[in-house]
Amino acid sequence: MARTETQLVEFLSRNIIAGLKELLETKHLYQSVTIPTQDLDEIIRTGVEEHKKEVRLAGPTTNYSNPEEAGQTLSELLHKNVTRLLASHWDFDSETNSYPGARPVSTGYNQGLPPLQMPSVRVSCDNALCKGSAQPHNSGYIGLREGLGVYSVDNNGPALQIFSFPFQCQNCKGEPLIFLVKRDGQKLTLVGRSRITEVSVPHFIPDAQQKFYRNAIIADQTSFTLAAALYLRTVVEQHFYQTVPAAEIQSIRGIPTGDELADLYAKTLPKNFPESFPSLKKAYSDLSAIVHSGKENDQSKKSFTLIRAAVDGHFKAVQLFKEMPTYPS
Numbered sequence: 001m002a003r004t005e006t007q008l009v010e011f012l013s014r015n016i017i018a019g020l021k022e023l024l025e026t027k028h029l030y031q032s033v034t035i036p037t038q039d040l041d042e043i044i045r046t047g048v049e050e051h052k053k054e055v056r057l058a059g060p061t062t063n064y065s066n067p068e069e070a071g072q073t074l075s076e077l078l079h080k081n082v083t084r085l086l087a088s089h090w091d092f093d094s095e096t097n098s099y100p101g102a103r104p105v106s107t108g109y110n111q112g113l114p115p116l117q118m119p120s121v122r123v124s125c126d127n128a129l130c131k132g133s134a135q136p137h138n139s140g141y142i143g144l145r146e147g148l149g150v151y152s153v154d155n156n157g158p159a160l161q162i163f164s165f166p167f168q169c170q171n172c173k174g175e176p177l178i179f180l181v182k183r184d185g186q187k188l189t190l191v192g193r194s195r196i197t198e199v200s201v202p203h204f205i206p207d208a209q210q211k212f213y214r215n216a217i218i219a220d221q222t223s224f225t226l227a228a229a230l231y232l233r234t235v236v237e238q239h240f241y242q243t244v245p246a247a248e249i250q251s252i253r254g255i256p257t258g259d260e261l262a263d264l265y266a267k268t269l270p271k272n273f274p275e276s277f278p279s280l281k282k283a284y285s286d287l288s289a290i291v292h293s294g295k296e297n298d299q300s301k302k303s304f305t306l307i308r309a310a311v312d313g314h315f316k317a318v319q320l321f322k323e324m325p326t327y328p329s
Ligand SMILES: [Zn+2]
Pocket: 125, 126, 127, 129, 130, 135, 169, 170, 171, 172, 173, 174
């Protein structure tokens, strides 16, 4: 049983660290990961089976009347243990650069999990030397004087904690990057970072449209899908205005609609531009549909991703046609 208990602590600790790494490396602001516990159920099942076997072998000398009852009792006990570990406050330690004798700031309520060692993570570094490239970051930083910040709230629901985790880029060893992570039971959410992720805009996006395109990506990454759709639609609309000759726009009475602009824009494309390539007219109208839906959910996020890929494809194709050498046949 002791072995099973140790295994539960080990596996849960490993799952938390892996979840934290996934959160910091792959998620954007206000996105979450949930710490899995399925493997813990499996460990309990195996432990209980072994225990039943032992009881069976020991025969009538045990306190239990039968192996089934013994298994049932142990299973309940282990599940209670897991529930306690999941409800307890978690403490973290940085892997390097802790000052001598440093202990994580603890609320003293921890009744199970030993302090967990924060993993190193590979995230983008926007310091001058690294220019937004992904770099390995150690947890902690050179000259760290305090323990890691944790704010634990006692409530009746799942454990509520907010952590501030410092990391330092191994390449430039520059200003530490601090992540703010909220824990709600088994759910970890990225709720802040001291420096924003450097968003690199693809080179085929026209210079004049880079700013709003960048805003669209940031809004999408933070799940403000309506804002993302509006920014990306602005990218398309501004591109229409900059590409279509002013005289043609003025010939339209009143404020031109997106459709009218898109039709004029289509005329500016090279003659041999394939019709099967993604069109900005459709992208404009699909983005309007998201904006008008007023819905910020998985579906609108998914369709934004598709539209963005189409807009990218269009600009990529335009650039390709522009760069195509003229070669007489
Ligand atoms: Zn760096």
